[in-house]
Structure formats: structure tokens, C-alpha cells
Amino acid sequence: MSPQDAGESKPSPVRPSLFLERQSYRRRRLADAARLLPFLGAALFALPLLWPDSSDGTKALPLSSAIFYIFACWGALILVNVVFGFAARRMSVGENAEPEAETWRR
């Protein structure tokens, strides 16, 4: 039996409390941040649309800079997601009583 199962067999509290412990609170905020991340990503990837290109007569941005920008954003996004992933995993250990942390059972 996995630790998750052991956690779930505990009698669950009748009523979830309104305020969470510090760790659960952190976890919720982490989830909030994870939810916001795609919007940040979309904004970052939409930004190049504002750059000058050759059509309006001004000097266009060199492609190497554009590549650098996009891949840098991309990499940053991945990095933040890695951090989130590990933080969420670390925090989810022993937190199975919380409904959000419910694991799939077969």
C-alpha cells in the first residue's frame, strides 16, 4: 500500500477549515502561480508583434535578436515550470488529506 492510500484511509475531517496551515497555503499560492504562468507566456510570445519589421520603413529587428528573445523566454518558461513541478511534488508529499492533492486510484 502506498503512502497515499494510507493517507486516504484516515477519517477525513467533516468540514474543511476556512484557513489553511502555512504549508497548504503556500501550496495553494503555488497552484495560483502555475495557473498564471501560461498568461505570462502568452504575453511574452505576443510581444514580438510590436517589434518594428521591414514593412513600415523603419529598420527591422535582426532575426538573431528575435531568435535570442524567443528562445530566452521559452527557456525561462520551462525553467520556472521545472521549479514549480518540483516544488509541487515536494509539497504534495504528506498532504493528501487536502482534496486538491487527491491522487487517482484504480
Added chain:
Amino acid sequence: MATLNVLILVCLGYVVLLFGVAFVADRLAASGGGKWLRSPLIYTLSLSIYCTAWTFYGAVGNAARSGLEFVTIYLGPTLVMVSWWWGLRKLVRIGRSQRVTSIADLISSRYGKSNTLAICVTTLAVLGGTPYIALQLQSITLSFSIFAEADPAGLYREGSSVFWVAAGLAVFAILFGTRNLDVNERHHGVVTAIALESVVKLFALLAVGFFVVWGIAGGLGPTLDRIDASKIGQWQVDAGRWTTLVFLSAAAFVCLPRMFQVMVVENDDESHLRTASWAFPLYLLLMSLFVVPIAVVGLDLLPEGSNPDLFVLTVPLSQGNEWLAMLSFIGGFSSATSMVIVTAMALSTMVSNHVVMPIWLNTQEGTGSVSGDVRTIVLLARRVSIAAIMALGYFYYRLSGGGAALASIGLVAFAGISQILPALVGGLFWRGATRTGALVGLSVGFALWIYTMLLPDMGGGIIPNSVIEYGPFGWGWLRPQALFGIEGMDPLVHSVLWSLSLNTIAFCVASMLSFPSPLERLQGAQFVNVFDHSTALRGWTGSVAQSEDLMIMTQRILGTIPAQEFFQAEAERQNGRRGRLPEPTPGFLERLERELSGSVGAATAHAMIGQIVGGASVSVEDLLAVADESAQLLEYSSQLEAKSAELSRTARQLREANTKLTQVSMQKDAFLSQVSHELRTPMTSIRAFSEIMRDTDGLSAAEQKRYAAIIHDEALRLTRLLDDLLDLSVLESGQVNLNMGDGTLRAMLDRAVSSALAGGERPLSVRRVRSSERIQLHTDLDRLGQVFINLISNAQKYCDAAEPILTISAHDVGGQVVIDFIDNGSGIPPEAQSMVFEKFSRVGSDKAGGAGLGLAICREIMQRLGGEVTYLPGQGGAAFRVSLPLAYRQAAQ
């Protein structure tokens, strides 16, 4: 120079390797070992079938044509993976809890297990998937042709090579995709082989990239300079296309049947998604890292007019690096094969579950139970479907001539499959989404996609040029690439914008206007709130006799051993021991249905169980109907209750009436006996004395006179009694005629006192307050006087005081004339007070010899006159109060 033969040998060797890997992985998974098969790494790598040959070859081509635009195809999926917490997590959870087998199954399951919808999605997926498969075939053929050109000795014919490639891929897909009919629809062998192919293609592309940057261009700095100096060296991106492509690739990433297959269906553990959320974007980043350098170097090195789609191959070849070219070829081959295999598997699952099985089940209807081996039929259907899909792809390739740029075919497929997005997202997040909405939205989007994108793009005269330029029948606003007269848009942006927005609008509007069936609402709630309850609630009922049929059917679908295992586990769950068939409880039937739906799809499993459990299946509709019925019953019974309450009220009234009648009858009897008794007493003495007078001789005159007086008195008494009785009966029957007249109370009392006291044996002094008696009355004076006389003579007769005094006082109280007659005797004992007005009631001994009718008559008279006579307790003696309404007096004035 690597000859074509070597190439083919390498290809075959690679395929054999893949077979081996898939076989070993399947064996490992079957024996329960190979934990790494279910690792997040394998999951992430299997996701990379997103990168097809289109990516491998086409991205470079795209970059060579339009600069950085190619990257949008990877940014979309990156955003989707990053936002896994929003959407993918839910999608995977639903897919697992509902045992979804394909995207069509998911949509159908969400909208009330509608097979129509599943067929729609399947058609869309097949239509969108066919060009995509053709694209892969084309890429393999093209890459072959590159080597063929370089090998003059090779006997290479394009047509036959495409055929053999298609056939080979079909065989691979059939061998590994339909080897078993897994309850979870997971194919560890195929997934592992795909993971391996992912590594190969990444490695190949990276190798070419390194070779180009450090081998040809001479390092990072010079490469960047080269990029800026090339013809694509400036930032030049169409904003509309950029956004549309990011969105489109994100949508397709979720909706593509093959992506759904590896992402949701083959998912072993939800937590793998967490790793994939960063690992897969990383994979995409690495895949696209060297695309621009390869494109730029290719543009530089290769002669004008060479196909940029094949730079990945031709650049190493042109530098004489044959082994790198070979590796790159294997990479492209990997991309194409993995994509084709998974797509064929996913599409065949959809076709067999949603098209073939329902038709087959329909033809089997009426036989009562499922006959024949369903397993073989399902597998056969899948194999045939795979072959058919590959054939479709092949013919599409032959028909289209393989001329179009790789990227544009891919985008057509993306736009087609994205039409599922509104129904999918709506189904996951909006409980109000209905089947009708999904159907309407899909149809609108589908039709628009075909009209604005697929047909114009296919060329070949399917749509005449005049239609594209001037619209059908010359209606300019219906031009396929300028709908509603909006011109100048990029055709892709135009098509995606119109089809998806109208799709979404139609979906929302139709959803809001229609009303979902109960099953739909139930599924909707389960999908949208999947994290709250991952269990389904649906009513199946069955009898024990059906367990055997279910067992037989399950064996045919799942295979004998898994089916028996499943049933035994269920029996153990139910009874605590094995060895017997489980009862077909609703819970068991529901689990069985899910188990079966893993093999044949939700709608088919539902239909199959429905066929066996038959009429006894309790659908939600039935339950709701029952609930409706019971509500009606409830209403009916409440009506009945009201009626019965009314009845019992009536019965009570009847009982009361009956009691009253009985009492009245008893009163009548008592009255009759009393009357007889009253009549008999004087009659007895009359008879006695008259007999004495008749029979006795020599009575003295005085005696005779005395006896005659007695007889006379008794006769008088009789007469009085009869008069009273007559009076009473007249009064009680209401037939009395009131002789209304005017007079003062004082005069009436004067008269009454004098007539009552006349001839009285006992003295009675009457005290009156004459000043208060100046009240004018309009009433029957004689009758009222009768009442007064009766009351006064009662006082005279019964007052037991030594010096009897009767006080008569009159008041005007609240609109009533109240006249009290109070004597100073001992009064009437409390227990007799309620009886004094009854007929023949006499208080105490019969010393005064009254018949006991006086007060009864008084009461009747007063009732006739609109007033009353009551006994006033607690006045020191007997006290009677006569009250008359003043209205009589006022009426008289």
C-alpha cells in the same frame, strides 16, 4: 556514397529494431515488470509524436520561406503544457475516470454518450488525418528520392515506394496497435517504440544542427551573423498569422487524435503530466533550436530552387557527410512512422468503436444476447480500419500529386481538427454545453473548414477557379477565401477565424437554446466537476440470471482470463469470497461498462450492456420518469388525503348530527313519558274522586262539594298543563304569531306583579327602581308579560326565605334592555342551574305542583322576541335575567 540499397537495409534494420523494442516492452508490461516503461520520461517522449516529418523537414522549409514563423507551431503546445494545471490535468483525469478510448469517445461520452456526435468527430478526424498521413508518406518518399537521385544505379520508382511505405506502416500499426484489446487501451510496446523514435529524431536533428553551426558556419557567432545577413535575416512576421498559428497549434495539440491517444489514453499516471509540463516544452525547444541555422545555411549553400523542405537531408549530403545524412534520414523516417502508426491506431479505434461496432450491434439486435466473438470482430474492425486509413492517405497522396508545401498540408489538418475545440473545452468547463450545441457547432465549423480551406487548398479543379474568384453563382460575399466580402486576409487566418468563431458561436447559442437529456446533464456534471467526484452514478439493474450472459459477453470482449479475473474480484468484493458469479448490482454493471468501454468505447459498451440487461436497464431517463411519476402519485395522494380529511370531517358532522338526533329522540321519549306522567297524576285523582262520588252512597253535601272541587281543580290543572304544552309546542315549532305592540316597561311590570301576586298563598314583597323602568318597548307585550309573571310567581313559589323579597331592576346595557329578577332565597343549586330551562325540570320537591314547563316556555318566548332569559349565578338567591335587544325599541321610534 550510400546507395539506395544500403538505405533500404538501414531502414529495414531500424524497423526490425523498433519491432524488437515494442515486442520486449509488451512482454515486460504483460509480465508486470519494466517499471521504467511507465516513467514520466517515456510519457514525455511519447508526446513528441507531435513532431512529425512535417516538423523534421517542414520546419526548416518553413523557416527558409518565412523566417521565425515556424516557431509558432511549437509555442502553442508549449503554452498548453505550461497551462497543464488548467486544462490537461482535467482532461487526463476525465479520460481515466471515464475510460475514454479516443477524442471521439470523450466528446460522445460528455454529451450523453451520443454516437452521432462520435461519428461526426470520427469523420472530422479521418478527413483531417488523411492529408496528414499523406504528408508523412510524401516526406518519406521525398527523402528516398533524394538518395535515389544521388544513386544512379538504383531502380527507384516513386509510386511503388509510396505504396510499400504505406503498406509497411500499416503492417506495423496493425501488429502493435491491435495485438491486444487492452481494457485500458494502453499499448506499452508502441509507446516505447515511439519514445525510442523520439530520441532518434531529436538526436538526428541536433546532430545536423551541430554539424551546420560548428561544422559549416564555424561557430555560434558566425552563424548568427550569417542569419542576419540572409534573406530571412530581418524580423518579418505577419501578426495575424503569428497569433493564429500559436492558437491553432495549441488547439490541435489537444484535439489531434494521435496526441489525445498518447497524452490521455496511454497515460499511466496523472503525475507524469507534471514532468511533461516542462520536459515536453524543452523537447520542442531543442527540436526548433537549430531550425533557423539549418535553413540559412541551406539557403546559402544549395542552388537556387532546391526544395527547402529537405535541407535537413541535402545540406549534409552536399557536404559529403553521408552518415549524417543517413542519420537525418532515419530521424525523418522515425518522425513519419511514429506519427502514422499512432494516428492509424487512434483513428482505427474511433472508426471501429463508433462506426463499425454500432452497425454490427444493430445487425445483431433481436438475437437477445451478443453472439459471436466480439473480440475478433473488434480487432478485425480495427485492422481493416488501419488498412483503410492508410489506403486513404495513399490515395490522397496520389491524387494531390504531392506538390504542395509540407507545412500548408499540416496546417489544413490542424485547422480541421481544431473544430473539435469548442465542443471539447465547452464540455470540460461549461455544464450548459449540450449535445445539440456540440453537433451544430461541429457541423458549422466542419462545413466552413471544408469550404474555405480544404477544397480551395486541394486544388485540382474540385472547386472551379471562378468560384474562388467570384463566389458560387457569382455571389461575391460567398467567396471561399473572402467570406462576407472581407478581403485581403491571409487565407489561413481567414479560414480559421471564420470557422472557429462561427463554430463557437453556433455551439454556445445552440447549447443555450436546447435542453440536455438527463444523461447528458449527469455526464456534464461529472466532467466539469471531475475533481469533486471521480465516480459515475448510473443505474443499471439486472437479475442474477443475467450474470452469466454478462460473463459470456465480457469474455468475448476482454478475453477469458481477464474477464474471469474481473468477475471473481467483483464476487469477492460483494460476498467476500470467490467462486460464484457476482450479483449484477448497479455498481457492478457500471464498473463492467467502464471496463468494456476501455475496449469498445463508451457508447458501444453502454449499448451492449443495455442489450443484455435489456428492458431492466434503468437509465437516468427512466429514473427521472419514475421520479416524475412518483411526484404525480404524491400529488394524487395529497389530493386523496385532502378528500379523506373532508370525508372524515363530514363523517364527524354526521356523527354529531346522529348523536343530536338520538338525543332529540331520547328527549322526545323522555318528554312523552313525562307528559304522560304529568297527565296521569291529575287524571288519577279525577278518576278516584269521581268513582267515589258515583259508587259511594250517602255522601254528605259538604263531602260531595269537596270532592267535586278537587275534581275541578285537577281538571283545571290538566287544562293548564295542556295549555302549556300546546303553548310550548307552538313556540318550539316557530308557528307563533307575535302580536307586536308598544308599551313602557314600568306598566308591564306593574301589570305582571299585580297579576302574579293575586291569589298567592305566600306574601312576597317586590322591590323595584321605578325610575329605571322608563323604557319604551316595542314587542309582544302579552308574551313578555307572561315571562315576567312566570318569573315573579316562581319567586313567590320557590323563594325559601322567611320574608321573601324579589328585587326587579332594569338597565340599559350595551344596547340591550336587561331586567333582573333577584330574590333573597337560597337560589338554585349549581348542578341544577343548567337544567332549569329544560322541560319538566323541577328543582327540589314537587311541593308547588308545577309541571316544570314555565321556564322552558319563558326561554322559547324570549328566543322568539329576539332576546333571552338566563340564570345569573352568585347573586345571593335565585336570579334570572331577561334581556331584550334595544333594536326593537329603536325600530319603534
